Amino acid sequence: MALLPDINEKQTTENVRNFFNKVFPRLQNMAHISYVEIQSPIITGMPIGAKTDNSNEDKLLTKSYFR
Template sequence: MEELTIPGMKIIDYDRTADNVSQFLTDRRYYPRLYKMCQQASSDHLQSPSLSGMPGGGSAGNSNEEKLVKYLYAKSIVDGVSQTYDKGSFELKVVLDNVFGRISAFEAMRKLHFENTRYYQVKKRALNEFADGLEMKVNCPDLHVYVK
């Protein structure tokens, strides 16, 4: 069978996409950092930018506004990850529980009734499912890696 090509759709590198998703979810520079930002900075502590009506030439930016934008952006990604998890397949949920450290790889294999080799094939597929789901959420990154 010939490979189906849809205009505007790029060819996905599934192995590299799975690695990219795993890095996004576990590397402290990405999702864990955004998650902590949301946990530590609740919207109650952030104030709306204010205008006094008085002319001012002080600061070059509004730090409250920057903090609020950063918080809202982080929250939209954290919510997107949560929604993708909630709407994902059983395999996706088990794999992500393993990726997040909630369960061991052995426990994940036991829950899915797979041996080592088959589990890692299913893990790769589940991580690609995650990339597909997250891409469709508002303000969330496209974690796919495309073939050039």
């Protein structure tokens, strides 16, 4: 006895084809996005933190250096 049941490859292929030809375009229309706008997520593994600097202070200091 196998852990997973046998897969009907022809039916699986037909199900995937049906999804991408009929269901997927309908979902795109409902989401108001085109095929070109869909992107994979980018996972860099690097932590992203919020900027804690005072940008107004930086602007004033930079401006004062150039005077």
